[in-house]
Amino acid sequence: MTLDELKKGExxxxxxxxxxxxxxxLVEMGIFKGRQIESIExxxxxDPICYRVNNSKIMLRNEEAKSIVVRKCENxxx
Amino acid sequence: xxxxxKIYLVGNPNSGKSSLFNQLTGLEQKVANYPGVTTEKKxxxxxxxxxxxxxxxxxxxxxxxxxSIDEKVVSETLLNTNPDLIIFTxxxxxxNRSLLLYTQVADLKIxxxxxxxxxxxxxxxxxxxxxxxxxxxxxxxxxSCNSRKGKGIDTLWDFLIQKEYKISQxxxxxxxxxxxxxxxxxxxxxxxHEYVNKxxxxxxxxxxxxKEIINRYNQxxxxxxxxxxxxxKAFKQKMWSDRIDQYALHPFWGIIAMLSILYIxxxxxxxxxxYPMEGLDWSFSVIASWLQNTLPKxxxxxxxxxxxxxxxxxxxxxxxxxxxxxxxxxxxxxxxxLARMVFLLDRWxxxxxxxxxxxxxxxxxxxxAIPAIASTKTISTHKERLITILSIPFMTCSARxxxxxxxxxxxxxxxxxxxxxxxxxxxxxxxxxxxxxxxxKIIKTNETSFLIMEIPPYRWPSMKNIFTNIRNAVKSFVKVxxxxxxxxSIILWFLASFGYQEKTIKNVPLENSFVAHIGKFIExxxxxxxxxxxxxxxxxxxxxxxxxxxxxLGTLYNIGAEPDENTMLQTMxxxxxxxxxxxxxxxxxGISLLLFYAFALQCMSTLAAIRKETGTYKWAIxxxxxxxxxxxxxxxxxxxxxx
Ligand SMILES: Nc1nc2c(ncn2[C@@H]2O[C@H](COP(=O)(O)OP(=O)(O)OP(=O)(O)O)[C@@H](O)[C@H]2O)c(=O)[nH]1
Ligand SMILES: [Mg+2]
Numbered sequence: 144m145t146l147d148e149l150k151k152g153e154x155x156x157x158x159x160x161x162x163x164x165x166x167x168x169l170v171e172m173g174i175f176k177g178r179q180i181e182s183i184e185x186x187x188x189x190d191p192i193c194y195r196v197n198n199s200k201i202m203l204r205n206e207e208a209k210s211i212v213v214r215k216c217e218n219x220x221x
Numbered sequence: 222x223x224x225x226x227k228i229y230l231v232g233n234p235n236s237g238k239s240s241l242f243n244q245l246t247g248l249e250q251k252v253a254n255y256p257g258v259t260t261e262k263k264x265x266x267x268x269x270x271x272x273x274x275x276x277x278x279x280x281x282x283x284x285x286x287x288x289s290i291d292e293k294v295v296s297e298t299l300l301n302t303n304p305d306l307i308i309f310t311x312x313x314x315x316x317n318r319s320l321l322l323y324t325q326v327a328d329l330k331i332x333x334x335x336x337x338x339x340x341x342x343x344x345x346x347x348x349x350x351x352x353x354x355x356x357x358x359x360x361x362x363x364x365s366c367n368s369r370k371g372k373g374i375d376t377l378w379d380f381l382i383q384k385e386y387k388i389s390q391x392x393x394x395x396x397x398x399x400x401x402x403x404x405x406x407x408x409x410x411x412x413x414h415e416y417v418n419k420x421x422x423x424x425x426x427x428x429x430x431x432k433e434i435i436n437r438y439n440q441x442x443x444x445x446x447x448x449x450x451x452x453x454k455a456f457k458q459k460m461w462s463d464r465i466d467q468y469a470l471h472p473f474w475g476i477i478a479m480l481s482i483l484y485i486x487x488x489x490x491x492x493x494x495x496y497p498m499e500g501l502d503w504s505f506s507v508i509a510s511w512l513q514n515t516l517p518k519x520x521x522x523x524x525x526x527x528x529x530x531x532x533x534x535x536x537x538x539x540x541x542x543x544x545x546x547x548x549x550x551x552x553x554x555x556x557x558x559l560a561r562m563v564f565l566l567d568r569w570x571x572x573x574x575x576x577x578x579x580x581x582x583x584x585x586x587x588x589x590a591i592p593a594i595a596s597t598k599t600i601s602t603h604k605e606r607l608i609t610i611l612s613i614p615f616m617t618c619s620a621r622x623x624x625x626x627x628x629x630x631x632x633x634x635x636x637x638x639x640x641x642x643x644x645x646x647x648x649x650x651x652x653x654x655x656x657x658x659x660x661x662k663i664i665k666t667n668e669t670s671f672l673i674m675e676i677p678p679y680r681w682p683s684m685k686n687i688f689t690n691i692r693n694a695v696k697s698f699v700k701v702x703x704x705x706x707x708x709x710s711i712i713l714w715f716l717a718s719f720g721y722q723e724k725t726i727k728n729v730p731l732e733n734s735f736v737a738h739i740g741k742f743i744e745x746x747x748x749x750x751x752x753x754x755x756x757x758x759x760x761x762x763x764x765x766x767x768x769x770x771x772x773x774l775g776t777l778y779n780i781g782a783e784p785d786e787n788t789m790l791q792t793m794x795x796x797x798x799x800x801x802x803x804x805x806x807x808x809x810x811g812i813s814l815l816l817f818y819a820f821a822l823q824c825m826s827t828l829a830a831i832r833k834e835t836g837t838y839k840w841a842i843x844x845x846x847x848x849x850x851x852x853x854x855x856x857x858x859x860x861x862x863x864x
Pocket of ligand 2: 259279
């Protein structure tokens, strides 16, 4: 699944990033393979969405979230 | 001995660089709880113990690979100049991201020291940092600070004065990461950046950059496992920021909250501000009539009471409103709410070719267009940035406020005045949106736009910042008043009191003065709009700055009038157009003037800013012409419809 499908309050582990012009920017913000990400708030019409990753809150548009492949995880690591 | 120490402040956006800069230099760089406030270099020189320090505040960035113009400033400065020291400001409550940039900057082998900032927030999170271990791991000196309260600054100064600046011997960007490029034997991280800047952007290089960053993050994780410790408290508490965000970022409640906040801002701006304003207006009219009655009759007393006082007072009475506007603005920025507005509004902004990041420039356009235009540097695509720049002049800047308030008080019944002002603000926003919609259709692009932005925690606005912002705003407002308004009032008074009669220049009644002749000359252009020649002159003088409109009318309507205690407002309401024998300020002329001021781009500095930020005269000229035409036509149309 991709990150945009993650529902509010759910956790996931990032598996890979699809290619895009902002791929490097995502990596800089701590979004890359193996990191845990949580969907925390959704703007009207679920776009953009606010995630908690790398110890901070980061907003991503659906477009960007679609380029992030994740695997849902039930029990969040701390 | 007395060489200047060149020092740069480098760090992530919103890590407190500008706060630290202000603490060190005593200057007043803008500080706000929003990533990307500083978009240009700013330097201050300090003399401390016989030693000069040239300290430079830089924009924030997340890594040395820039995504926008402000970030490019940092990497270019670091790669092309040689400072004596870098003060790396790290947000202690978000250390792992701060250290990413730190390891890159340290690898450039420039002397560096780390300021651990916001230790107070880390403490609230229930965490602490083993500084001595971190110092060893990073091979650098670390000083803990709270640059908001000024804690730790003395220790930092001691270090700066000792001048024991060191290059970190630890290298994080390992040579083998870049091995495939065969750069050279003496490989350094700096050579890599030089190579990247020389080469075309390609997939192989991008791949290496990503590998490099992930590798750095992995090393940082190890370091943090040794140095970042949690207390018991950390596991229990949920941050209050998160609790507020459940509502503030909620798709329904978030919007409701945003509208309520904006509503309160406007209430303040009109209802609360009107009391001190009326008081000031009244006191100025008392002073003027007292002077008129006590001073010996003569040119000097006329000059004072007809030129200087009406000119200045007409503008100074708006100080309370300006102060309130900036009070509100600072609250929005300092609390962290602005970043939430980006989140709530991004989707709509996109429809008009802008981005959520356009919210800050547009909103600050409500104060003044010039810094607003400079703040668009954080927007990463050219098209979104250009559209934002060109839409900003439509927003109701504080120079329009005196004009609006004056006209509204003349033509609108008291109960509807607040509403009228609110509608004008909305008109500004609305026309900015329509304009950007049109531009969006015209301008083509093949860049992909994206929004990857951090939402900072809420912070209680510091009183110091609030007052600094208000003071600076009022100061620059008064400065404009001093510069433009006073000179124009004086020239105007001369032109309005004297005329060419019987082959000499003499003191003549207004109707025969120089300015009347000029006014009569402009009259054909403005007569269709329902204005008298005095308004025509005011329209022309206000091309220097919009506020001048108010002072010009103040001067023109006061000249030759009987001494009385009428306030400016009363004087204007009583004006009769000699041609038609009806009041000058009717609903029709009033609305038509309001629309003229809403659309006309009467500000030289804004045009200069557009030219500077877009890099060509083209866009400055285009926006000036299109907005002028729009202003004239809407003024004409509204006058014809209403009258
Ligand atoms: N709690 C706390 N807040 C701080 C501290 N230092 C700065 N701040 C706040 O952090 C926010 C950001 O400060 P700035 O000085 O504007 O940060 P900056 O690094 O210049 O930000 P940009 O110019 O956007 O890159 C402001 O709201 C400051 O009041 C600190 O030590 N503790
Ligand atoms: Mg700054």
